Amino acid sequence: MPSALILGASRGIGLEFVRQYLGEGWTVHATYRSEADRVRLRDLGAHTLKLDVQDINDLAGIAWQLDGEPLDVALVNAGVYGPRASTVRQPPSDAEFDLVFRTNVLSAMRLVPVIAPLLAPSRGTLAFLSSRMGSIAEAGASYGMLYRVSKAAVNMVAKLAHADFAPLGVRVLSLHPGWVRTDMGGPNADVDVTDSVTGLRHVIGSPGAFPGGCFYDYRGQSLAW
Ligand SMILES: NC(=O)c1ccc[n+]([C@@H]2O[C@H](COP(=O)([O-])OP(=O)(O)OC[C@H]3O[C@@H](n4cnc5c(N)ncnc54)[C@H](OP(=O)(O)O)[C@@H]3O)[C@@H](O)[C@H]2O)c1
Known part of the structure; x- marks a missing residue:
């Protein structure tokens, strides 16, 4: 059976990935922070x-x-996500910047050399949960600035991981899950987490249709960096 590693699996989109891959009989390695999440x-x-x-x-x-x-x-x-009120007129504090960039960006940079080599033997896929809010081409409003800048940086990590590891057979994707009803997306978001993850799994599982080094949403639409 195939195997998946879900980094950040306690709730929301990560937990739904765990549920769906387990439901299809995959071996799933899932990361947690709290004991209650480990048990669940x-x-x-x-x-x-x-x-x-x-x-x-x-x-x-x-x-x-x-x-x-x-x-x-x-x-x-x-x-x-970090501070809700983050715009070009209201830049982040040191603590806000450190939290968002250490969590979203530094971790991605440090995880690539650990994880990507494990995917090479099976010509597997390394996928980053990015966001359309990180698209520089689509940027038009500065709300969520700190989050946007962090996801633009995640996209660069993904692109560079693709450059280094595609020659070893690893497919690297940057993915936008939609605006999803989770703790982060909130109750008014327009996409159900089951639908988002079903779509993302289709993109991940279709290397012929969705080659590496690209940015896709959960419906398989190609997004501009
Ligand atoms: N929801 C959306 O609309 C949306 C849209 C675009 C992109 N995304 C991206 O999709 C991903 C998942 O989002 P979500 O909506 O599922 O968010 P969520 O419900 O807020 O869940 C966040 C997940 O990240 C984990 N996490 C946070 N900080 C961590 C740390 N320092 N170490 C380890 N794990 C940590 C949380 O673990 P704990 O439970 O331990 O805190 C939790 O599993 C994120 O990268 C987000 O930016 C979401």
């Missing part, structure tokens, strides 16, 4: 790994625990 993920049938993406010791622990583990799909999903 274990009871669903996932192999659990402790990971706070801001903690370099946890990252080293993941590298050690996954050493040599062949993977078909790895999803870098953990993320934070």
Whole structure:
């Protein structure tokens, strides 16, 4: 059976990926931060790994625990939005910047060299949960500035990971899940988490239709960087 690693699996989009891949009989490695989430993920049938993406010791622990583990799909999903009131007129504090950039960007940079080699033997897929809000081509309003800038940076990490690891057979994708009803997206978001993840899994699982080094939404639409 194929195997997936979901980084940031406790709730929202990450948890739905765990549910759907387990439902199809995959082996799923899922990361958590709290003990309650570890138990819930274990009871669903996932192999659990402790990971706070801001903690370099946890990252080293993941590298050690996954050493040599062949993977078909790895999803870098953990993320934070940061301050709701962040615009070009209201720049972030040091603490806000550190939280969002360490969680969304530095972790992605540090995870690539640990995770991408595990995908090479199966010519697997490394997917980053980015956001359309990170598209520079589409940028038109500055609300959510800190989050937008962080996701633009995540897109660059994905593109560079593609440049380095595509020659080894790893397909790297940047994905926009839609505006999804989760803790981050809120109750007024227009996409159900089941529909978002079903669509994203179709994109991830169709390498012929959706080649690496590109940015797609959950319906398979190609997005401009
Ligand atoms: N929802 C949307 O509309 C939307 C739109 C575009 C992109 N996205 C992206 O999709 C991804 C998932 O979003 P979501 O809506 O599912 O968000 P969510 O419901 O807020 O869940 C966030 C996930 O990230 C984890 N996380 C946060 N900080 C972490 C850290 N330091 N270490 C490890 N895990 C951490 C959380 O774990 P804990 O439970 O331990 O906090 C949780 O599993 C994010 O990258 C987000 O930017 C979402």
